[in-house]
Amino acid sequence: MTDFEEKKQSLVTEIEEDSIEGTFENLTSLQDKNSADIIEVELSGNASDNTVNVFSSSYVPERHEIQLDFILDRYPLLTIDEALDIVKKAEEYHEDDFNFPIPTMEKLHMLVKGPEQSGLTLEEYEIELCLEAVLMKFHSPYPEVRAVTNPVDDPSEYVETIRAYIIGLFWSGVGSMVAEMFQARQPALTLKSTVLQLLVYPCGMAAAKILPDLGITIRGTRHSLNPGPWTYKEQMFATIMTNTGGRFSNLINYVFLFGLPVFYDQTWVGFGFMILLNISTEYFGFGMAGILRRWVVYSPKAVWPTMLPTLALNKTLLLPEEKTAIHGWTMTRYKFLLIFMIGSFVYYFLPDFLFQALSTFNWMTWIAPQNKNLAFITGSILGLGFNPISTFDWAVINNQQPLVTPFYATLNYYLGAVGGALLILALYYTNYKSTAYLPINSANTFDNEASKYNVSRVSQNNKLDIDAYKNYSPPYLSAGNLVRQGAAFAQYTLSFVFVGLTDWRLLKSTFYGMYRSIRYRNSSGYNDFDDPITRMMTAYPEVPDWWYYCILLISLVMGIIAFQLYPLGIGVWIIFVVFAISMALLVPSAIVYAVSGYQLVMNDFMALVGGYLAPGSGMGVLMCRFYGWNTDTQAETFVSDLKLGHYAKLPPRAVFRGQMVATFLHVFVTIGGIYTVLDVIPDLCTTGQVDRYTCPVENGMFTSVTLFGTIGPDRIFNTLYPGLSYCFLVGALVAILFYFLRRYFPDKCRYIHPVVIMSGVASWGQTYNLSYYTPGMIISYFFMYLMKRRYLAWWTKYNYVLTSALTAGTAFSAILIFGAINYTRTTVNWWGNTVYKAGVDGTTAARLTLNEGEYFGIRRGTFS
Structure with a gap:
């Protein structure tokens, strides 16, 4: 192993251990060896509270490609006063920022208060402050953005060819x-x-x-x-x-x-x-x-x-x-x-073709397929989907891009969806506005006999026919x-x-x-x-x-x-x-x-x-x-x-x-x-x-x-x-x-x-x-x-x-x-491809039914 490689490995090891001692010397010694080299730095994320990460705590411990000359060239450019001013502005600008990391904001608060209240020595405080300022001024405060972007640009690189x-x-x-x-x-x-x-x-x-x-x-x-x-x-x-x-x-x-x-x-x-x-x-x-x-x-x-x-x-x-x-x-x-x-690619043949119940995994309804209430609450097709394990299909799981969307946003959206489901249940089981006569969660519009609304019966030349509307249904x-x-x-x-x-x-x-x-x-x-x-x-x-x-x-x-x-x-x-x-x-x-x-x-x-x-x-x-x-x-x-x-x-x-x-x-x-x-x-x-x-x-x-x-x-x-x-x-x-x-x-x-x-x-x-x-x-x-x-x-x-x-x-x-397969109408008929739609959940059933000649809602002749 060459002298450069040994120092490079030493740098990686010390950053993994989150120790400040000796790291800056390694960085400085490496600058002259190969300043253009891109080092793959491994960060474990297990820093203790009383140690200082050379790339600052806001640079969330992560595996990131860091160009040494970028850090080294910019660190000496900032005075302590300039670094403090940058950190203060960042603290104010990102105070109400949903995506700004809380640990980073806490670190900014600490740095703004000064070295006396930081719990660090003056030397450690100044290093933390300057490195924090380098990232804020020359890179990005968001770890997600730092993980996928580069802090430098080459305007001569081919683009529009x-x-x-x-x-x-x-x-x-x-x-x-x-x-x-x-x-x-x-x-x-x-x-x-x-x-x-x-x-x-x-x-x-x-x-x-x-x-x-x-x-x-x-x-x-x-x-x-x-x-x-x-x-x-x-x-x-x-x-x-x-x-x-x-x-x-x-x-x-x-x-x-x-x-x-x-x-x-x-x-x-x-x-x-x-x-x-x-x-x-x-x-x-x-x-x-x-x-x-x-x-x-x-x-x-x-x-x-x-x-x-x-x-x-x-x-x-x-x-x-x-x-x-x-x-x-x-x-x-x-x-x-x-x-x-x-x-x-191989797995998707299971939920989409060979075993479709894995995609619509409404297993709770299989217990009592004809139980309407069970289907309304837990069903995946007709129902509201209260089911902790409802699919093994990535096409369904990825509906809201869970590996992309920030967790706080996914959680907020999900809480809203659960709240909406509870409100739906309240409306349905109290028969508010005759909702119990209709499918519990349908996109369709219905008439007063629970059939799909026939617009042609109330429309003439794309305009509402009032007499026809009165004789039909809202x-x-x-x-x-x-x-x-x-x-x-x-x-x-x-x-x-x-x-x-x-x-x-x-x-x-x-x-x-x-x-x-x-x-x-x-x-x-x-x-x-x-x-x-x-x-x-x-x-x-x-x-x-x-x-x-x-x-x-x-x-x-x-x-x-x-x-x-x-x-x-x-x-x-x-x-x-x-x-x-x-x-x-x-x-x-x-x-x-x-x-x-x-x-x-x-x-x-x-x-x-x-x-x-x-x-x-x-x-x-x-x-x-x-x-x-x-x-x-x-x-x-x-x-x-x-x-x-x-x-x-x-x-x-x-x-x-x-x-x-x-x-x-x-x-x-x-x-x-x-x-x-x-x-x-x-x-x-x-x-x-x-x-x-x-x-x-x-x-x-x-x-x-x-x-x-x-x-x-x-x-x-x-x-x-x-x-x-x-x-x-x-x-x-x-x-x-x-x-x-x-x-x-x-x-x-x-x-x-x-x-x-x-x-x-x-x-x-x-x-x-x-x-x-x-x-x-x-x-x-x-x-x-x-x-x-x-x-x-x-x-x-x-x-x-x-x-x-x-x-x-x-x-x-x-x-x-x-x-x-689908275009040629090729099918595999067995239990795994039929069970999910065999019960009430696969129908358009409603809790209340009508006898022949009956209808619900506003009485005919009383609306206009």
Whole structure:
């Protein structure tokens, strides 16, 4: 062993033992030996209270690649006074930060008080203070971000190459097709960004070896087909392009509601209409993403936990690592990825094909299959899913991304879902508003004979026929759907008021930044932030705001053309109102998503708005809901990818061009996916569809459109469900309550997020239940809480790689099963594939039944 290697090993050992003595001497002696060497430092996380970690306690003990010259070059640059000022500012800035580690905040409090009260010697205090300041000023205060990003950047690294465009567009098209084809399935399947990244990587590596060095020169810059090795930034650039289409459907499957016989059966819906809607809504979301940058891209508080696995996987694939031991594990991340991905691929054949009861593991109902109450409470299909072990299927477990979303957010969401379930039980068993005559948790709307509501009986020329309505029935909601509607209404005011109160400084500064960008075209949004990543990004020209404003204008024009050319029966002025409301709601929604990892759903509010703007018009409400949901969803998708590029230090204008091109392709591919689904899937969007294409989201949409469109909000709020109107007030009051609780009890209420809790309450009414949330909660507690606290080194190295591997293997297996087995109607008929749906849980039973000729609810002739 050479002298350098001995000192390197000594450094690793001393940091593992968390001893300060001698470590700095080793660091200094190593600086001249090999300052560019990247050392894989192993940290055990078992530091005692009276020792000092050379990388400071905020640099949570973890396995992390640390470039020695980065630490060594910056440590001497800070004076004690400068370091103290940095720490004080960090303490103030992150005081109300959900994602800021509590131990780190406690450490900042201690350092700010001075060496006398720290319990450290003056020398130890100064080392701690300076190292803490180095991380705050030159890296990231979040251990999750430090684990997947680099503190340095190389602006000369290839990014926007010809081969990156080719590979990115190809897999964007594949991802778009898969997402659209499986959107209507329960559970839906998509090629998530981590999966697409695994497909992009071998293509990029092969292109670097196979393609010739041919190119063209444009404005003095040569663009080669093969400029050299496939780079980290090329990989991220291509991945961002695939994310445009591959993360999930763009929800153009709303056209199912226009065209399918089970919904509105409008035969005029075709290619031209879909093209105009798709371009209008997608590019409006794209334009909004540019405006949102100041809130959720540049701000360091916007962690975007859902983006971190993509960055972790990119490091696993493209950056070298040494084979070192972490808690006895010596396996490289790449080998770990392959093993678990192959295992997941093989295993998924069990729950999805050979033994489907493992996926829907409603074992409690097997005890007494015909017991309704047992099925209502514990069932996974009809029931509420109170079941501690409800699935062995990663596609179900991963419903809320438990290895990605912070544990506090998963816990808040789960508590909200449990609270919603208890409220559903209370409504159902008291027969509130006749809910006991209906399935306990259904997305459908029902008539007074418990049949699916037939809108065609009360609608003529897309308008409500009052006489027909009086002779038929009002629409009734299941207990689950009623809870969802109320929670959704409360969520709108809750999120708007809560974010406005807690983040008013950020909102104020960014609105001023928008004003400044309009008045001074050359101003930069980077000027409002001083975190390390933003400072590094100033090396690249920023995308001017007016580029995004032009895209917003073009998308608006396309929407106007659609309203004018097709018989929607509503005025074009509605599109301006919906766009304005979408922009207002999008700011708090994006902030919550960026911090917690949970995406708020604002579509029901748009349906309500549509009900007032176009009274009695189901088509009008459908269009409002379509624009409201799709523009917001697309905006949050695009802006999350902007954050991904921000973390990876990609040139913003390159990301802009890549997203523009990939979006254009996505528009056409998704429409092709719709036509494919319509051609090959029988009985689409019907209950019990053989391939699980039951369209839970689409049925939920139809319920909302029926309520607030055809019937109208006045009838819903004044006659049928008057309590729903008070939910808006409840949301605002809850926001004010939690704001003051966090203000006066910051430590006790630090991780209570009322918006995420309300999102959990609103998760009902679309056939998803606790059987989809409980397994993820258990997994999140184990990995995102216990493992992260006790085995941080292992967690940092393997956690995000594990979720990528399991998700990728499951997705590849699902596609193979669908294409080679389900499509050919190949089945395995045995107990393991029938038991889960053999009892009441597999039906649409209700607690109370009707005799022939009977009906429930408001007496006919007494409503209008």
